[in-house]
Amino acid sequence: MKDSLSVSTVNEDGVPMTFPSTLPATHQQLLEQIIKVFSKDPRIVGIGASGSYASDSMDKYSDLDLVIAVEPEYLNQVMLERLELVAKISGKVAAFTGEHVGEPRLIIALYEPHALHVDYKFVALPDAAQRVDDTQVLWQRGERLSAVLASAAFAYPQPEPQWIEDRFWTWVHYGTCKIARGEYFEATEFLSFLRSNVLSPLALQKQGLTPSGVRKIEQRLPDFAKQLSLTIVSPEKSSLIKALQQCIDLYLELREPSQVVVNTQAEKLCIDYFNAEFAN
Template sequence: MKYPHSLPQAHKQLLDDIIRVFSADPRVVGIGASGSFASDSMDDYSDLDIVIAVEPTHFDGVMKERFQLIDKVNGRVSGFTGEHVGEPRLIITMFEPNTLHVDFKFVSLPDAAVRVDDTQVLWEKDSCLTDTFATREPHYPQPNAQWIEDRFWTWIHYAGTKIARGEYFETLEFISFLRHVALSPLALQQAGLTPSGVRKIETRLPDFAEKLRKTVALPEKASLISAMTQCIEIYRELRSKESVKKDTDAETAAMAFWDKEFSK
């Protein structure tokens, strides 16, 4: 396997050790790397996103021994499972001496075909992982503009009630949700880019990132009202570029509530 040019030396040393350990386990049939490794866009702060493909008959056994296997790689200082991101097959780790973050995703070989981005094969038995990847193209989840429209104005009313009640930190969290789930994915999709929330939005869509600046608020009423107003303006601009059936009743009701509560 030819490593990408952007792979830092510290990452390479750790990756070599990961391949050494897992390729020696007869139950493992393939090792892959996705994310910035696959797109050759790594830097000193990048994670290593590793896929460990396992012979199906041995998958349950490997899952029970995941931490023991990872501990054969030199330098682990922490590790935990990924239920909080909806992926229990994931082990999230940190390694010294260079304080590197590595995500290990353990999959039964047929399940390796289901992936959100390209995955480069680092090692495999025969061509089993390459053949598995060939059965299915990567697919990153795309935002559904109609799904967002059907919910957006109820979300706006909800945020308004939180501000009116004085739940300012709750509103801050909700504005972050709107940026991550609705605003940024739509903007990225419309620009022909992978709609990965707000990740690297500053460099991927700098003009849009400037608009998002105005959605960043303090836990204060006036600041939150201003940020939410900007969220609404951004959304309406994005919606104008989509073919959706507008939920005019909900929009009218939500905005009437805002006018009543905050135009005093």
């Protein structure tokens, strides 16, 4: 990841005077408005940006991933008013909470006229230190947000090889049963789970890269992506059988026996079961 840019110097409106070089003009205009509006709320201590903003790798399709740091004593109040706060930004056409992605603190919003997507994560100021990627301070009262971010390093969750090994073969049995029973759409979804939660994270981790599922896997690991593409098939029995076999083969290539206690009994049982079910 590139070193994040220093953008904590602001003008009289509280807006950063420099932005990442890849920030599109449309995103910048919306971001400037967000900072102007939110900085007027005395309960808000600082605003940070993570994701492609912090790594200076944005394009016109990028979201704005914002952290809104709130005075702890006002957090509950602000959480109740989040949708109203987001609606103060002109152009809002939709906004909703993020329980479906496991983050209830999140407000996901869409703005016209350029159909820009903004994620607002509202957190108590001390909790801003707990983050999975770099966060660049956009605006803050004093140096309070910067100090909190400096108190702890960001860390992306890493796949745990033993955790995966303890489950993988039972997952293979599950996939085999779904295909054999004729639940082809369910089996197709299951293969997506293996790609996102097992195969891609392990492949990225093995190369020393951030194990962020299948995101940008085509650019980050092009050779592996070609192998992974063989697991993307239509919901038909013969195609699904080949795809699940490819998942098994890829896992065996990625698994490092020196890092895990291999469950040889479960592995043999489930591979034999797979082969027996689809022998013809």
